Amino acid sequence: MGSWALLWPPLLFTGLLVRPPGTMAQAQYCSVNKDIFEVEENTNVTEPLVDIHVPEGQEVTLGALSTPFAFRIQGNQLFLNVTPDYEEKSLLEAQLLCQSGGTLVTQLRVFVSVLDVNDNAPEFPFKTKEIRVEEDTKVNSTVIPETQLQAEDRDKDDILFYTLQEMTAGASDYFSLVSVNRPALRLDRPLDFYERPNMTFWLLVRDTPGENVEPSHTATATLVLNVVPADLRPPWFLPCTFSDGYVCIQAQYHGAVPTGHILPSPLVLRPGPIYAEDGDRGINQPIIYSIFRGNVNGTFIIHPDSGNLTVARSVPSPMTFLLLVKGQQADLARYSVTQVTVEAVAAAGSPPRFPQSLYRGTVARGAGAGVVVKDAAAPSQPLRIQAQDPEFSDLNSAITYRITNHSHFRMEGEVVLTTTTLAQAGAFYAEVEAHNTVTSGTATTVIEIQVSEQEPPSTGGGPSEDKRFSVVDMAALGGVLGALLLLALLGLAVLVHKHYGPRLKCCSGKAPEPQPQGFDNQAFLPDHKANWAPVPSPTHDPKPAEAPMPAEPAPPGPASPGGAPEPPAAARAGGSPTAVRSILTKERRPEGGYKAVWFGEDIGTEADVVVLSAPTLDVDGASDSGSGDEGEGAGRGGGPYDAPGGDDSYI
Secondary structure, three states, rough: HHHHHHHHHHHHHHHHOOOOOOOOOHHHOOOEEEOOEEEEEEOOOOOEEEEEEEOOOOOOEEOOOOOOOEEEEEEEEEEOOOOOOOOOOOOOOOOEEEEEOOOEOOOEEOOOEEEEEOOOOOOOOEEEEEEEEEOOOOOOOEEEEEHHOOOOOOOOOOOOEEEEOOOOOHHOOOEEOOOOOOOOEEEEEEEOOOOOOOEEEEEEEEEOOOOOOOOOOEEEEEEEEEEEEOOOOOOOEEEOOOOOOOOOEOOEEEEEOOOOOOOOOOOEEEOOOOOOOOOOOOOOEEEEEEEEOOOOOOOEEEOOOOOEEEOOOOOOEEEEEEEEEEEEEOOOOEEEEEEEEEEEEOOOOOOOEEOOOEEEEEEEOOOOOOOOOOOOOOOEEEEEOOOOOOOOHHHHHHHEEEEEEOOOOEEOOEEEEEEOOOOEEEEEEEEEEEOOOOOOOOEEEEEEEEEEOOOOOOOOOOOOOOOOOOOOHHHHHHHHHHHHHHHHHHHHHHHHHHHHHHHHHHHOOOOOOOEEEEEEHOOOOHHOOOOOOOOOOOOOOOOOOOOOOOOOOOOOOOOEEEEOOOHHHHHHHHHHHOOEEEEEEEEEOOOOOOEEEEEEEEOOOOOOOOEEEEOOOOOOOOOOOOOOOOOOOOOOOOOOOOOOOOOEEEE
């Protein structure tokens, strides 16, 4: 309310100016009963603010000091003409002028104080802020100052509350805000570029202390922190082993050289070549190599960029070199040292050795000169001939190769090349000699080169072959056609079985399948389910052949214990179907089964009685005729009961 104290002197001074000495009756001057009002912003006031008492003969108007467009006078009433906004205008003024005949009689001033309400949301000056943070930033340091993260709120009296929420898991362990009302970003723990190279946060601001307070407004922004690697670690010789994730225990190297010889290539060391890299991989400074100590007589030279160690002069006698090799960053900021142990050993001079006694290669017939011979086991790869020194692997690079007995081929390093056009197919054999240029040792092996028939490759320039379908397309088409063919064959088989199955069965001549044993009555069926089939009538050919005369039936002899006697001859002759017939009786034999009686026109009182112990039914269910059917013969060619087997007996 301090602003109101400043308003009272002008009001009193204005009243003294417009009223003459010796105040007269109120009826001669304009007046209002209240001249100060309070209205909340965003309030639409439709009722009059105040009634103006205007004496007769006078009129009231708004003066020039009134807030533009804020008021209007209707009749003798003062109205608020706008919806007040605290952020635009916090105090509105209406100047009332009462005049009589163009002469100012009274001047009044009415004030409207606009009260602020929380109607505006806070705003950040950015949507996303991305900053770089050095990896070696000290803990408790302010990474982003408060002034760069503050939000603005047009509601002047609002107090803002800030919250930092992690979007990268675990990021809140590293950064926090100084306080809820001070959005300065602070580092809480040491940074590690390799563990967390970047982190993202969500910065939230609210104009109330909690979510349950109304009205409440919020705003958000994104913070992206990129960790910049610092030069904290020296170079590390590889392979190295990390002890704690920060310090790598670097490698030491070992090698050997033969005495009295200078190797033509860099030494082969264990566990690998000399190589170091910047411990701060995010910076990755180049490494410069040098021999720091132990290089007796300048025997060795190390390449400053690659780290390859070579022999500069021969060692006359066996000894051990302990070389200290330094790897330093190119910016000279940091370096580290490792040890290289090289033993000079007397060489026995053993010749090189081939791992194979015979190598096989292949090349196409018609190949011209300079064509690489391919490996027969892997035709896409060139054939390589390699020999090894049994004592010093460093000497392998000193081995050279040549073909000694064939002019069609030559060696280029470890690869075999043709020297002429191979016009004839066949196998060629060539001898390869390996020569150690240091120890002068030699060894030989044999190559079998197969010159095979093959179309010469297209030289290009002509019209390209029209390949409308790929191999995959043709394979898919073949699979579909094969499936359709299989379905067609299955359908055909079903149709043949359905329409011609019975004929095929009866004509196939397949032996009857054995029936299950252990049931005495399977050879006998009731009369209403007789399983006897009539023998088909014999067909007459246009020129029938003479049928052999049936043999006379032989009288049965005594049954032998080893087997059953033969049935009557007429039954086996297969002549007239009515010559001999069998009747299955219902009389059971003591040892199981039923008896059958054979009879015919030429059979007398000595007719045989056959006992069937294990009769067999026909596969198609066709059997001999029933006992009461005189006109039907036996089955095709005689049923199982027409010609008893060895298990039958005769009485």
